[in-house]
Amino acid sequence: MTKNVTAPLDPETARSLRSGDSVLLSGTVYTARDAAHRRLCELAAKGAPLPFPIEGAVIYYVGPTPARPGQPIGSAGPTTSYRMDAYAPTLLRLGELGMIGKGKRGPEVIQAMKDTGAVYFGAIGGAGALLARCVKSAELVCYEDLGAEAVRRLEVENLPLTVVIDSLGNNLYETGRAAYLAQRG
Amino acid sequence: MRVIEARLITDAVARLSIRANTCLPDNVKAAIARARREEDWPPAREILDRIIENGAIEGGVPICQDTGMACVFLEVGQDVHILGGLAQAVDEGVRRGYTEGYLRKSVVSDPLERVNSGDNTPAMLYTELVPGDRVTITVAPKGFGSENMSRIAMLKPSDGLDGVRRFILDTVEQAGPNPCPPIVVGVGIGGTFDKCALLAKKALLRDMDAPSPLPFYAGLERELLEKINALGIGPQGFGGRTTALAVHIETMPTHIAGLPCAVNINCHVARHATEVL
Structure with a gap:
């Protein structure tokens, strides 16, 4: 069954999602990778306001290719998430409720997700052309000097995602593999 | 001149x-299509379908x-x-x-x-x-999602073929979902530290369906592909048969004291293009 979910997330929705759920996400998400996360956490350490509303925010770990004229965005698939593990707990504790990426997360991120009721979505790595079709608009928010790594506000429609880790700490990377191996015998 | x-x-x-x-080579598309036919786990099939759909998008989108x-x-x-x-x-x-x-x-x-x-x-x-x-x-x-999951080991001659097998399988296991499986596994064995890594990278340039011309290594490629696809990691790491599309091994002479082994991982977007002037 596929669940239609709107971003930013409300806490009840975030907590209701379960590892393995297929999700079509619509609404507003913000892009940030390594360099932007570092700057956001530096702001947070100073107690300064963040450049976008973090309450319920969904952050997409993506550095898109440049948009061709007339297109909102270029290719836009997920980058590997563990590089954001050093920064994610800080943003989760400030109110971030969703992360979109691919690949494993560290125990400190999963603990912060359980503490705050957040969810980690996987998008298909290497399918950036397909995922870009779900992006209806992209607008620069800050850090233009970072190029592809700048923070952008994306309006997305029916972005196909899978809940990899839910707010209880269930992890599809462990359960999906185990289920496959069990049926294979 | x-x-x-x-x-x-x-x-x-x-x-x-x-x-x-912007254009995936036909031999890569064929390898993904073959993996889709052989995949028996429904969630994995769904992901492979999306990957195939992505590869068919035209109009110059990367x-x-x-x-x-x-x-x-x-x-x-x-x-x-x-x-x-x-x-x-x-x-x-x-x-x-x-x-x-x-x-x-x-x-x-x-x-x-x-x-x-x-x-x-x-x-x-x-x-x-x-x-x-x-x-x-x-x-x-x-791309660096897969590059970051690559490793090199300066094995001992006594580690032998088993040591090489273990290092390759362990590298794929540790990489898990991170390099966007299904992956292509480029292996270099022999040479020096630097040459070994280059062999692994060059192994990724070989056509997907071209085995090593050396019968022993062609057999080892088949064996390792089978073992990797029995790990259960699957497309995107959500479980399934299709963890790797191919294993390519390149070798060269090495020192009496050494057995360098490098594993360079590529994602399913196994891109390269060639021209001759």
């Missing part, structure tokens, strides 16, 4: 950068947003004289291809200062002298 103007190399590198990033560092392999015939600076010509080709092709600029000029070079230069350039009067240019954009 044949004279080739450096600007022709610039033109070719620009064209190849765009082509490699297949993946990580359009990589531009690894450029030049085989220069020793009877060729190149008129103009070669490295500059290659970098100019990368600059032009990545700008005109709307490709991502993913290079920082210093690994610790980390300021983007703005044009995806420099290329990772390898030149090799070969007989003849032609220049063969291959551009292989390499």
Whole structure:
């Protein structure tokens, strides 16, 4: 069954999602990778306001290719998430409720997700052309000097995602593999 | 002596950068289609279907947003004289291809200062002298999701074939979902520390359906592919049969004291494009 979910997330929705759920996400998400996360956490350490509303925010770990004229965005698939593990707990504790990426997360991120009721979505790595079709608009928010790594506000429609880790700490990377191996015998 | 103007190399590198990033080679598409036919786990099939759909999108959209560092392999015939600076010509080709092709600029000029070079230069350039009067240019954009999961080990001769097997399987196991499986596994065995890593990278340039010409290593490739696809990691790491599309092994002589083994992982967007001048 596929669940239609709107971003930013409300806490009840975030907590209701379960590892393995297929999700079509619509609404507003913000892009940030390594360099932007570092700057956001530096702001947070100073107690300064963040450049976008973090309450319920969904952050997409993506550095898109440049948009061709007339297109909102270029290719836009997920980058590997563990590089954001050093920064994610800080943003989760400030109110971030969703992360979109691919690949494993560290125990400190999963603990912060359980503490705050957040969810980690996987998008298909290497399918950036397909995922870009779900992006209806992209607008620069800050850090233009970072190029592809700048923070952008994306309006997305029916972005196909899978809940990899839910707010209880269930992890599809462990359960999906185990289920496959069990049926294979 | 044949004279080739450096600007022709610039033109070719620009064209190849765009082509490699926007058109998946037919042999890669065929390998993914075959994996889809052989996949028996429904969630995995669904992901492979999306990957196939992504690879079929036309109109110059890059297949993946990580359009990589531009690894450029030049085989220069020793009877060729190149008129103009070669490295500059290659970098100019990368600059032009990545700008005109709307490709991502993913290079920082210093690994610790980390300021983007703005044009995806420099290329990772390898030149090799070969007989003849032609220049063969291959551009292989390499994404770092999979590059980061690559490893090298200076094994001991006593580790032998079993040690090599264990290191390769362990590297794939540890990488898990991170390098965007299904992956292509490039293996280098032998040489020195540096040559071994280069062998692993070159192994990724081989056609997906081309086994090693050495029967022993062709057998080892088949065996390792089977073992990797029994790990259960599956497409995107959500479980399934299709963890790898191919294992390619390249070897060379090494020292009496050593057994270097390098594993360079590529994602399913196994891109490269070649032209001969």
